[in-house]
Amino acid sequence: MSQQSTRVVLVAPRKFEVAERVLPSPREGEALVRIAATAVCHTDLDIYTGGPKNLRYPIVLGHESTGVVAALGSQTPRLQPGQPVIINPVITCGHCDCCLRGHEHLCRNAGLFGREIEGSLSRYVLIPTRYLYPLPHAMPLDEATLLETLATVRHAQVRANLQAGEAVVVFGQGATGLLHTRLAVLSGCHPVIAVSRSRWKLERAAAMGAHEVVAAGVEDALPEVARLTHGLGADVVIDTAGGAHTLKAGIDMLRPGGRFCSFSLSHEPVSGVSAFPLYFKEVSIIGSRALTSADIEAAIEIAAGGAIDVSGFVSATYPLLDAAAAFEEYERNPNAYLRIVIDSRAD
Ligand SMILES: [Zn+2]
Ligand SMILES: [Zn+2]
Known part of the structure; x- marks a missing residue:
């Protein structure tokens, strides 16, 4: 095994540099992972654009990552090389x-x-084995990056406690919205109503099993959601659109006792929202952060069983050394892709 590794380092907003380094050997409890794909x-x-405060450069990006165990610092029953x-x-x-x-x-x-720690825009990463979850050998590793996203989606739906027979509205049908739509269908929710302005995304939502699609912006979808729920309103609204305007629109769509699940967030202050519906309609606003190990294990199981098909979610692939081009394109057209994947195996 080569002890040299290439990584792509963000040294300032929008500025990548390619760097070589000598790989350390894994110590006890660590694994060296040969990275395959990063979504x-x-x-x-x-x-990349320098949005969050307190970023400390240099940063090696990449957190939706799959690979193959190359070496282990100590024996573990869960993992072997390969x-x-x-x-x-x-x-x-x-x-x-x-x-x-x-x-x-x-x-x-x-x-x-x-x-905060080096991510997977690299040929290899060194990481404690407790952060690694075995994938089925048959699963393509570029598509399997979506399981990290699916785990965050599953985490939110566990938080929102979706029940069979409930009317669920999903704002936005990008990768996360589509996975929310599919998972709500699998939970027996009915109807699952997908909302997006993009026709092509609604076609995908229908393919994921959405019972109804509404081609509208979030703020204009209320009349159609009311019609599709027989004037009662939705039990749950899941927001993957994440603008400052979506909270009010979502609460307006809920039936009394409904739940608003805020999955994607905006840093913008929300104006024009009154807390009164929390009393009068007794609605709940549910936050959801990241994922747990139970969510990852469930996501792997769901995808391995074939209940969610993430083939076709990878819209474009760039080799590791072209990571800068991938980010430039993604910044230009953030809504044109479900997922851009960076391939660490390609030359
Ligand atoms: Zn992510
Ligand atoms: Zn802690």
Whole structure:
């Protein structure tokens, strides 16, 4: 095995450099993973453009990542060299009150693989084995990057406690919206109503099993949602569109007792929203952050069983050394792709 590894480093907003390094050997409890694929999402775009405060450069991006175990620092029954894996990117301390309560995704000292620690825009990464989850050998590793996203979607739906027979509206039908639509259908929700302005995304939503599609912006979808729910309103609205305007539109669509699940967030202040519906309609607003190990395990199981087909979600693939071009294109056309994948195996 070569002990040289190439990685692509973000040294400033919108500025990548290719760097070589000598690979360290895995120590006890660590694995060296040969990275296969990294999907790029809005979180990466936000970091790439320098959006979040407190970013510390250089950053090696990449947190929706799959690969193959190349070497282990110590024996573990879960993993052997050659095992395909997906990475849990939520890096936790293990000793704060949240970690000790089993809410590791809320860790007070949490970091993201691909932001606070080096991510997968690299040929190899060194990572503790507890962040690695075995994937079925038959699963293509570029598509399997979507299982990280599916795990976050599953986390939100567990939080929102979706029940069979409930009317569910999903705002936005990008990768996360489509996975929400599919998972709600699998939970027996009915009708599952997909809302998007994009016709091609609604066609995909229908292919994912959406019972109804509404071709409209979030704020204009209310009359159609009311009609499709016989004037009663939705039990649950899941927001993957994430603008400041979506909270009010979503609450307006809920039946009394309904739940608004805020999956994608905007940093913009929300104006024009009154807390009164929390009393009068007794609606709940549910937040959801990241994922847990149970969510990753469930996502792998769902996809391995064939209930969710993520083939076709990878809209474009770039070799590792062209990562800069991938990000430039994604920034130009963020809504034109379900997922752009960066291939660390390609030359
Ligand atoms: Zn992501
Ligand atoms: Zn912690």
